[in-house]
Amino acid sequence: MTEVDAPAMRELLGDNAPSNWGKWGPDDELGALNYLDTREVLRGVQHIKTGETFTLQIHMGRxxxxxxxxxPGREGIKRQNVLDESSWDGDGAPAFPGGLHYADDTALVFLQGSTQYDALGHVWYDGKLWNGYDARSTVGGMEKASVLPIAEKGVVGRGVLIDMARHRGKPYLDKGETFDHRDLEEAAAAQGVTIEPHDILIIRTGWLKYWYELNNPEQFYDGFCEPGLTYSPELVEWFQDKEIPNLVTDTIANEVTYDPQSGVALPLHCALMRNLGIALTEIAWLDELADACAADGRWSFLYTAAPLKVVNGTGAPVNPLVIR
Ligand code: UVW
Structure with missing residues (x-):
C-alpha cells in the first residue's frame, strides 16, 4: 500500500476529478469490474477463433x-524446500506405509512481487481509498477494497492488445517514454482493431523483454522510470467514457513512473484505480501473445484471470489465461 503526497496529487488531478465512487453502491469493492457481466463473458467468447492459449504470468522465482x-524495494519470492528426497534418508525421517515420499515447499512472497492484480485500495491519497473508504481501514490488513472481492469474482471478458512497441517500430519503449489515449487509438487503427466499451485493455511496451535482455538490474534501476501511459484529464475521461474495467501492461506499474510535468509519482494509480475503480494488472508477459496477434492480424480474444484469494491482501499473484 502506498500513500501519495496528497496536496500535489490533488492539485494535479483536481478537486473534481472524475469518480465512480458510489456508482455501484456504498459497499462496492469491485469498481469497474462490475462492467464485466455475463454479456461481457459471452462477448469475449466470440473472439475465440483458433483455440490457441497464452498464459501471461512471468516465471516466479527465477x-x-x-x-x-x-x-524498487520489493523482493522476489523466497521459496524454500521443506521436504525433498534427502528428507527421507536419515534417522528420524518421516515414514508412511507403502514407501510414500513427497516434496513440500514454503514461500515468502511480496503479493505485488510477480504478475499481479492490485487491490483497488492498494494506493490512495487524501486519506481515502476507492469508493471513499477510510485509509485507516488498511491498518493491519485491508478491511475494504482488498484483492479478495476481485479474486472471488474472477475477470473474464473481451481483451484487446495494443502493441505500442511494435507500433513505434522498436523492440521496447525507452526509459520514461510516454504515450496517451490518442496514441492508443492511433496504434489500434494501425493494427486494424477498435478499442470497444468494456474491453480489458492490454498494452505491450516491451519493457519486460528489456529487463530480461539487458540482464543488468543496476542499469535497469539507475534513474528508474518506466515507460507508459501519461496522465492528462482527457486520458482519464477517455478511460471513463470507454468504461474500461481492467488495464493490463508489461510494466511494473502500468504508467510512466513520474508525471513528466509535475514529477508526481503514479498519478494514474490514483485517477484510474482509486477514483474510477479500474483494476490494474502489472508485470504481464505479452510477447508470445503479441507475436501471434501480429502474425494473423487478430488483436482481440477472450481474457480470463483469477488472482489468488488472499484475505485482506493488497494484491495477489495471477497467471492470466488468454484464449484466441
Ligand atoms: C506501487 O503502487 C508502488 O506499485 P504497483 O506497481 O504494484 O501498483
Missing part, C-alpha cells in the same frame, strides 16, 4: 540472472 523485475 534463480538465474537477472531474477524477477520488481518495483
Amino acid at each position: 534463480t538465474e540472472s537477472p531474477g524477477d523485475p520488481l518495483w
